[in-house]
Amino acid sequence: MSNNFSSNKTTNSKAAQRTALAARQKLSSTSGTNISYDRELLLQYATERNAGILSIPIILVIVTLFLAIWIDFSIAIIFSIIVILTNTAVIFTSSRYQKADQTRASVRQWTNKLIAVELLYGFAWSSLALFPYLASGQNLSVIMFAIFLVGIATNALSTRSLPNATLVTTMPLTITVCISLILTSSTLNYTLAIISLGALIFFLYFSRQLHHSEIVSLKHQSEKDNLIIELKEAQNMSDEARRHAEQANVAKSSFLATMSHELRTPLNAIIGFSEVLKSELLGPHQVPQYKEYAADICSSGQHLLTLINELLDLSRIEAGKYELNESAVSIIDIAQDCHRMLDIKAKAKEIDYNFSYEENLPKIWGDERAIRQVVLNLLSNAIKFTPHSGNIEIMVKRSSDGGQLISVKDNGPGIPQEEIKTVLSSFGQGSLAHKTAEQGAGLGLPIVQNIMEMHQGRFDLFSKLRFGTETIATFPRFRNMDAMAAVREKKNKLEIYSETG
Numbered sequence: 187m188s189n190n191f192s193s194n195k196t197t198n199s200k201a202a203q204r205t206a207l208a209a210r211q212k213l214s215s216t217s218g219t220n221i222s223y224d225r226e227l228l229l230q231y232a233t234e235r236n237a238g239i240l241s242i243p244i245i246l247v248i249v250t251l252f253l254a255i256w257i258d259f260s261i262a263i264i265f266s267i268i269v270i271l272t273n274t275a276v277i278f279t280s281s282r283y284q285k286a287d288q289t290r291a292s293v294r295q296w297t298n299k300l301i302a303v304e305l306l307y308g309f310a311w312s313s314l315a316l317f318p319y320l321a322s323g324q325n326l327s328v329i330m331f332a333i334f335l336v337g338i339a340t341n342a343l344s345t346r347s348l349p350n351a352t353l354v355t356t357m358p359l360t361i362t363v364c365i366s367l368i369l370t371s372s373t374l375n376y377t378l379a380i381i382s383l384g385a386l387i388f389f390l391y392f393s394r395q396l397h398h399s400e401i402v403s404l405k406h407q408s409e410k411d412n413l414i415i416e417l418k419e420a421q422n423m424s425d426e427a428r429r430h431a432e433q434a435n436v437a438k439s440s441f442l443a444t445m446s447h448e449l450r451t452p453l454n455a456i457i458g459f460s461e462v463l464k465s466e467l468l469g470p471h472q473v474p475q476y477k478e479y480a481a482d483i484c485s486s487g488q489h490l491l492t493l494i495n496e497l498l499d500l501s502r503i504e505a506g507k508y509e510l511n512e513s514a515v516s517i518i519d520i521a522q523d524c525h526r527m528l529d530i531k532a533k534a535k536e537i538d539y540n541f542s543y544e545e546n547l548p549k550i551w552g553d554e555r556a557i558r559q560v561v562l563n564l565l566s567n568a569i570k571f572t573p574h575s576g577n578i579e580i581m582v583k584r585s586s587d588g589g590q591l592i593s594v595k596d597n598g599p600g601i602p603q604e605e606i607k608t609v610l611s612s613f614g615q616g617s618l619a620h621k622t623a624e625q626g627a628g629l630g631l632p633i634v635q636n637i638m639e640m641h642q643g644r645f646d647l648f649s650k651l652r653f654g655t656e657t658i659a660t661f662p663r664f665r666n667m668d669a670m671a672a673v674r675e676k677k678n679k680l681e682i683y684s685e686t687g
Contacts, residue, residue, distance in 0.1 A: 223404045224293045230400065231300070231347035232280035238344055242273050245340065249333055256326055257317055265313055272310040275303045301350050308355040311337050315362035327367055331378045334363045335385060342389040346396040353390060360386040449494055453487055460484040496629040499559070503636045510553040510640055514667050517550060517557065517590055518543045518582050524561040525580060528569060536575045544583040548668035550590055550661055556637045563630040564594040564657045571655070572598040588663035589643075595656040601649040610635065610647065634659065641665065 246266040253262040283296050314333055317326055338356040345351040360382055367379040462468065463480035471477050502508040525541045532539035568578045578596045585591045601609060610631055631647070634657075638645040642662050649655040 221293060222408070223401055224297075226404055227347040227397070227400060228283060228293060228296060228300070231345060231351065232284045234344050234347065235276055235280040236284070238273075238340075239277055242340070243270055245336065246270060249336070252329070253317065253333075256329065261317075265317075268313060269307075269310045272303070272307040276300075276307050279303050297348070297350070300348065301354055304345065304348075304351040305354040305358070308341075308358040311341075311355070312358040312362040314359065315366035327370060327372070327375050327378060330363060330366070331382065334359060334382060338385060338389050342393045346393045347400060349390075349394055349397050352393040356386060356389060450491065453491055453494070457484055457487040457491065460487060493629075496633060499633055500629050500636075503633070503640075508636075508640070510556060512551055512553050514549040515552055515554040515557060516547075517592055517661070518547060520554065520558050521561055521580060521582050521592055524558060524565055527562070528565050531566075531569050532578065535569065535572070537569065537572055538575075538577040540578070541580045543581065547582065547584065547590060548666050550665040551667060552641055552661065552665060553637075556640070560634050560637050560659050561592060563634050564592070564659065567630055567657070568594050568596040568598070568655070572596045585660050585663075589661050589666065591658055591660040593656060593658045595654065597654040600651040600653050600655055601647075602651050603649075606647060606649060631657075 246269055250259075250262040250266045253265070279299055283300070286296075314330060314337070317330055337359055341355045342352050345355060364379040364382050367375040367382065460480050460483040463471075464477060464484050466477065499508065521541065521543070525539070529539060565578075565580065572578055576597055578594065581593045581595075583591060583593075631645075635645045638659055638661075642665075644660045646658045646660070647655065648658075
């Protein structure tokens with residue numbers, strides 16, 4: 187309970203810390219989202235700008251050669267040089283930001299620097315509006331409009347990670363081009379001016395949408411990274427908890443093994459002396475009740491010894507120290523012995539106690555003591571929970587896969603389906619076990635499961651409420667000994683020769 191409370195307290199504390207950190211970063215962010223997002227967006231912007239270190243000059247060379255057809259070549263060269271120089275300033279500033287320490291760099295300060303050089307870059311492009319007045323009477327409105335579209339499209343895409351930079355680099359060009367078109371007093375130019383404003387609004391909106399998409403992408407990436415971190419933390423906590431659980435399990439198994447040995451020594455003495463008192467070997471008791479008390483002590487001691495033995499077996503199995511001593515054994519012989527051993531208990535409850543087996547079953551390769559324990563546990567449970575005048579059927583036969591199985595079926599009250607998983611777990615007891623006077627520790631069936639697993643076999647429990655229970659222990663086919671031919675030694679008949687006649 188305390189562990190759950192401390193775990194919840196730690197989780198709530200981490201959640202509060204994350205909330206406070208998110209609020210602090212949001213307040214210091216230039217975009218109103220997260221300071222780490224701003225750094226990432228600035229880095230993307232700088233990368234995009236540096237990627238245009240060759241593309242922008244190539245575009246300007248093409249524009250210069252195109253403009254030289256209508257205006258003086260030197261003027262076109264001057265325009266290209268101005269734009270290239272301001273573009274170089276943008277790239278230089280972006281490169282400096284990329285090389286700066288991202289964790290210590292002031293996002294707001296670098297944003298202002300980048301916007302300032304972008305503004306200069308936008309004014310350099312705005313000189314394009316002067317070309318119609320330098321064209322010696324030729325109408326360059328359409329040419330200027332085409333170059334304008336190329337310019338704002340290129341700048342909008344390059345600065346999409348920094349919307350304010352998109353605004354300052356495209357607004358001067360748009361204003362000067364629109365003014366230049368309006369001053370020519372032509373219907374076509376008025377139309378081009380309106381289209382230019384529409385193009386500006388479209389590219390600004392498009393840039394904002396791209397910026398929003400990148401923020402959403404960064405949020406998803408951040409959530410994924412946080413989830414990975416939390417999963418790693420959970421995995422580390424799980425590994426640590428598993429390590430502690432394994433240590434506790436080893437300590438428990440060692441404790442159980444030690445205490446079982448320590449308890450069995452005096453308990454054997456108690457059982458022995460109580461049997462002496464019960465049988466009145468030293469003379470009859472003057473008080474008749476003493477014999478009944480001695481019988482109670484003996485039966486209680488036997489029950490306690492059984493529980494201790496089960497604890498010891500389970501602890502040895504969990505510690506991996508339960509080793510099989512395998513040999514060729516007969517399941518039929520073992521089942522018959524166990525049937526005879528528990529016959530008195532069955533008769534005491536007037537149970538119809540039947541045993542049947544299939545003929546010509548071969549021996550199997552297994553641990554006789556462990557298999558005997560399996561059969562005894564199954565029969566003991568059946569007798570324990572079968573009511574007076576009930577019925578128990580024990581059957582040994584071949585399984586469907588060619589192996590061998592032993593089935594113990596009773597017509598007792600059965601087990602509810604939701605409790606089957608409980609009764610198969612260590613120390614697990616169903617509601618019926620709590621109502622009986624003779625209770626165990628809930629270790630019989632788990633021990634049976636483990637022993638069958640060690641034999642590479644299978645244990646199944648089928649039960650239906652008010653219809654009884656059937657338990658089946660199945661040994662695999664490869665443990666059958668019928669694959670080996672019996673060794674028979676042919677003996678010669680004794681021949682007696684007489685030397686007489």
